[in-house]
Amino acid sequence: MINVLNGKKVGLLGVPLGFGAGKIGSELGTEAIRLSKVRGASLVEHIENLGGAAVDYGNVEIVKPARPDSSNPKYLSEMAASCENIHAALYRVLADDTFPVILGGDHSIAIGTFSAISSFYRDRGEEVGLIWFDAHADINTPETTMTGNIHGMPLAVLLGEGAEKLVNLGGFAPKLKREYFAHVGARDIDPGERSRIEALGIRDHFFTMSDIDKRGMTKCVEDAIKIASAAPGGFAVTFDVDMIDPRFAPGSGTLVRGGATYREAHLALEIIAESGRLRSFEIVEVNPLLDQSNITVELAVELILSALGKTIL
Numbered sequence: 001m002i003n004v005l006n007g008k009k010v011g012l013l014g015v016p017l018g019f020g021a022g023k024i025g026s027e028l029g030t031e032a033i034r035l036s037k038v039r040g041a042s043l044v045e046h047i048e049n050l051g052g053a054a055v056d057y058g059n060v061e062i063v064k065p066a067r068p069d070s071s072n073p074k075y076l077s078e079m080a081a082s083c084e085n086i087h088a089a090l091y092r093v094l095a096d097d098t099f100p101v102i103l104g105g106d107h108s109i110a111i112g113t114f115s116a117i118s119s120f121y122r123d124r125g126e127e128v129g130l131i132w133f134d135a136h137a138d139i140n141t142p143e144t145t146m147t148g149n150i151h152g153m154p155l156a157v158l159l160g161e162g163a164e165k166l167v168n169l170g171g172f173a174p175k176l177k178r179e180y181f182a183h184v185g186a187r188d189i190d191p192g193e194r195s196r197i198e199a200l201g202i203r204d205h206f207f208t209m210s211d212i213d214k215r216g217m218t219k220c221v222e223d224a225i226k227i228a229s230a231a232p233g234g235f236a237v238t239f240d241v242d243m244i245d246p247r248f249a250p251g252s253g254t255l256v257r258g259g260a261t262y263r264e265a266h267l268a269l270e271i272i273a274e275s276g277r278l279r280s281f282e283i284v285e286v287n288p289l290l291d292q293s294n295i296t297v298e299l300a301v302e303l304i305l306s307a308l309g310k311t312i313l
Contacts, residue, residue, distance in 0.1 A: 015062070017106060021285070036294065046301065050305065086115075087170055106284060109154075110155075128231050134184075135187050135259055137183065137197065138151070139197065145192070178200060180231040182205050187259065236278070241300060245258065266306045
């Protein structure tokens with residue numbers, strides 16, 4: 001056993017919510033990741049092999065839609081109720097002095113998860129940062145969205161823009177200060193999102209795939225860490241597997257060619273683990289219905305372990 005975690009408590013929290021996305025299946029990612037055997041061991045067993053004390057907190061209760069909804073945003077009431085449950089469940093994990101590993105679910109869950117993280121650190125008198133790995137900006141509002149799907153809106157909500165039921169979760173807004181936010185891996189940004197990024201003055205906080213091509217993953221991630229870790233409380237990471245090229249991660253609902261390689265994704269998380277400033281890790285948009293030979297599910301497990309400090313040697 002490599003004692004990377006040195007007895008740290010690591011809490012798994014499942015958030016099997018998929019109705020924020022345009023395709024069904026991401027709600028199945030939670031159990032697929034939790035139960036997958038990678039090189040003969042489960043995620044819990046791998047965490048224990050790294051010297052961690054793994055605690056499985058089970059799944060958050062999700063308020064599921066009773067019928068299709070064509071509103072904008074779609075399924076707002078169910079999303080708001082589910083995010084309340086997510087917020088409460090994750091706050092409890094943090095209050096147990098446990099490092100959260102959150103298993104999604106589509107990316108709309110970040111509204112509830114980061115709201116809980118922000119609330120927890122706010123109650124301690126600290127700000128917390130966020131690094132967002134994604135092929136998409138996820139910064140649409142109801143005014144800019146082309147689909148009404150909330151999984152394209154969570155970053156905007158956390159920055160204080162969008163539906164009030166979501167923005168005011170936890171009783172305050174914004175949950176995230178612009179100066180403590182960084183985004184890595186974007187390559188498919190909607191026109192309205194481009195306008196919002198410009199208006200908010202946060203272009204320098206986006207490290208697109210073009211930036212990664214020019215400067216390398218190491219430099220871009222180091223700069224992202226510098227931005228997010230300026231927050232006194234450290235930073236959280238939310239990782240959408242579609243940040244990775246579909247050759248390596250085909251099991252996601254909004255694939256875009258030209259993403260990070262398998263090794264670039266691991267490198268990014270290895271650097272983040274080395275920083276010592278990571279306070280929570282979330283992985284989202286794993287869709288087993290679209291996967292091929294379970295490679296995306298297994299990759300998700302491997303990425304979690306890299307974020308927890310696993311290295312080649």
